[in-house]
Amino acid sequence: MSDSVEGQTFHDVAALNSLEEGKIHPLSVAGHAIVLVRRGDEVQALGGRCPHKGAPIDQGALCHTKANGDVLVCPWHKAVFSAATGELVEPIAFAPLPTYPVEVIQGRVLVGIRPKELPQPAPIKKDESVLIIGGGGAAASAIYTLRQGGYAGKITMISREKILPYNRTALSKTVILSDPEKLKLPFLLDESYYQQNNIEVIYDTVVAFDPATHIATLKDGSTKRGDNVILAMGAKPNQLDVPGADLEGVMTLRNLKEAQHMAEVIKPEDVVVLVGGGFICLEVASALRQKGVGVTVILAESVPMESQFGRELGLMLLHLHEENSVAFIRDSKLVKIHGDSKVNAIELDDGTVIPCSHVLSAVGVTPDSDFIEGLPKDNDGSLIVNDEMKLTDKIYAVGDVSAMHRNGRNCRFEHWRHAQIQGRIAAKSIMGAPLDGVPTPWFWTQQFGKKLEYLGWGEPFDRVIIEGDMRKYDFIATFRAKERIVGIVSSGRAAAMAEAAVNYDQFIEDDSDNSSM
Structure with a gap:
């Protein structure tokens, strides 16, 4: 059923008492993906897809924050929007969520399909x-x-x-x-x-x-x-500091031009050596293997990402890559790159020589x-x-x-x-606008279709507590220094991570309470 009011077409979408407070309710109205959020007898209707990459907002989180009241958090990349106005509160989107007019009549919720216009801010500091x-x-x-x-x-x-x-x-x-x-x-x-x-x-x-x-x-x-x-x-x-580092075929990946060059010159029949073991290195290994390229990773440590993620999660990443035919040479150091004008092999500190067509340096910035x-x-x-x-x-x-x-x-x-x-x-x-403090840093990595999310300041930790099933990539891990939580890593827990991203201190407090029970 729909009614037209002043050029706005309204659709009867739900009973008010069917909408649970504190929940995100997704629906489609005349082909528009929309979410409903209820507080008391008031209902807000907002766009159901994040303007950044189209993530379904209902799979994220609805949270209450001290600085911005109720907010909606994108499940994929943690853009944060005001649940009242749709305005962007935190990146990474570069547009607000559209908001739609709502009327509640005799216990029924009616939503208009033409988005409301956001008010334009008054101009400030025009002489600066x-x-x-x-x-x-x-x-x-x-x-x-x-x-x-x-x-x-x-x-x-x-x-x-x-x-x-x-x-x-x-x-x-x-x-x-x-x-x-x-x-x-x-x-x-x-x-x-x-x-x-x-x-x-x-x-x-x-x-x-x-x-x-x-x-x-x-x-x-x-x-x-x-x-x-x-x-x-x-x-x-950072550049490799070894003989042969200036040969053709030695690459870094920091900008679009370098990435396009890699896409152009590396063929499926090639063999590439990656030097590093961090996220960029592992993501490139994943992408090149999907292209059919032979990949060998030279790792100075025994387990990738162990200092950042701990041994168990590092081994999980190692096994994921090995299952996809990425070769690792661990506890080794590159000492020389061979070739006349172009790379044809690399040499390790134990004298091992590995033929290759390209070398990617991923040893930090x-x-x-x-x-x-x-x-x-x-x-x-x-x-x-x-x-x-x-x-x-x-x-x-x-x-x-x-x-x-x-x-x-x-x-x-x-x-x-x-x-x-x-x-x-x-x-x-x-x-001179009000500041909400600095949010706890969050990032993600995608490797062979598996996504890991991290939240924290990269502080040292002495143990990792893992809840869930690592084999199914459905878990949440807390990094602890003594009993204090200093970081979180998760997979398959998008909604929980979305909430933690905007209420990190509350998450830590709740987890500490649960741990002491």
């Missing part, structure tokens, strides 16, 4: 400017947040990579499997967004920055200045801050910020180039969602 040095996810998040919040001043983004900000997580998962000629670039914001929102985009390299004057000098000799400056340069991959002087740095070159992402007055650092002080140490978290969150915090700081 923001200069963003860097063109990744953190930069895009800062830009979106500024314009979302009504910032009317000039915004300039300088990107060394000659492309708009894109989904960097796709590089090690899908881009190297694609046909370079058919690749659809995974932009975070459409090109039209920058034009419509008056964002100046410059493709060049910043070679110097003066914190005193806020002036950035570009490679072409020109200069740019901003009243506020966001440093978002990211990090650069270093903050890209060499040209920065006069700002607080850690020993690794990362720029040390506070909870507002601030370095000094009106200068901020976000993403892989930054580090935060947590639990007695400087912590640099090299993951995509956290970089976007930092970009959002810096933008809100510039606007």
Whole structure:
């Protein structure tokens, strides 16, 4: 049944008393995926698919937070939306959830199918400017947040990579499997967004920055200045320091150009040696094996990811890869790459020589801050910020180039969602908007169709408690230092992880209560 009111068509979708409070109720209305959320006699209707990748919102979580009230959390990538307005609260989406008008008449819930328009914020700070040095996810998040919040001043983004900000997580998962000629670039914001929102985009390299004057000098000799400056340069991959590291066929994976090159030159009949053992290395191994490529991983440790995930989870990943014909040479070190002009083999510290066609270096990254002087740095070159992402007055650092002080140490978290969150915090700081604190970092990895999620600050732990079935990839593991929970890893627990992502402290408290019973 439907009724039309002032051009809006309403559909009778449910009885009010059939909607349980605290639950997400999915339905389809005239072909629209919608979710209903009830609080008392009021019902909110919102879009049922996350605007980032189309994840079903009902498989995520409905949570109550101190800062933002009721929120909906995407099950896949943990974008957070206001359950009242649909507005984006935390990345990684770059659009709100649509909201639909609701009327409750005689105990029946009626939903209109034309989305409501979000109110436009009042323009602020139109006489100021923001200069963003860097063109990744953190930069895009800062830009979106500024314009979302009504910032009317000039915004300039300088990107060394000659492309708009894109989904960097796709590089090690899908881009190297694609046909370079058919690749659809995974932009975070459409090109039209920058034009419509008056964002100046410059493709060049910043070679110097003066914190005193806020002036950035570009490679072409020109200069740019901003009243506020966001440093978002990211990090650069570490190079192999062995003879032959400059041969053709030795590669790193940090940007779209490198991923496209790998997709173009590596053929199914090739044999590739990967040096590392971290997430990027293992994700590339998974992608190359799906392409039919022979893959050997040179691992300095006995178990991959043991220091980050513990021995049991590390062995789980090892077995997953071995079951898919990835070869591991463990407790070994690369000492030489053989070849005349192009790679044809590698040599290990025990004298073993392994023929191969390509070598991928995945041995970590270093903050890209060499040209920065006069700002607080850690020993690794990362720029040390506070909870507002601030370095000094009106200068901020976000993403892989930054580090935060947590639990007695400087912590640099090299993951995509956290970089976007930092970009959002810096933008809100510039606007003088209320800050909700820094969420606990979350990231995910996808290998051979299995997804693992991590939540925490990467603190040391002394034991891991696993609940569930690791063999079925249906478990949740808590990392503990003495009795304190310092991290969580899960698989197959999307809703629980979505709730923990926005209520981490409450999750820890509840788990501690259960453990003591």
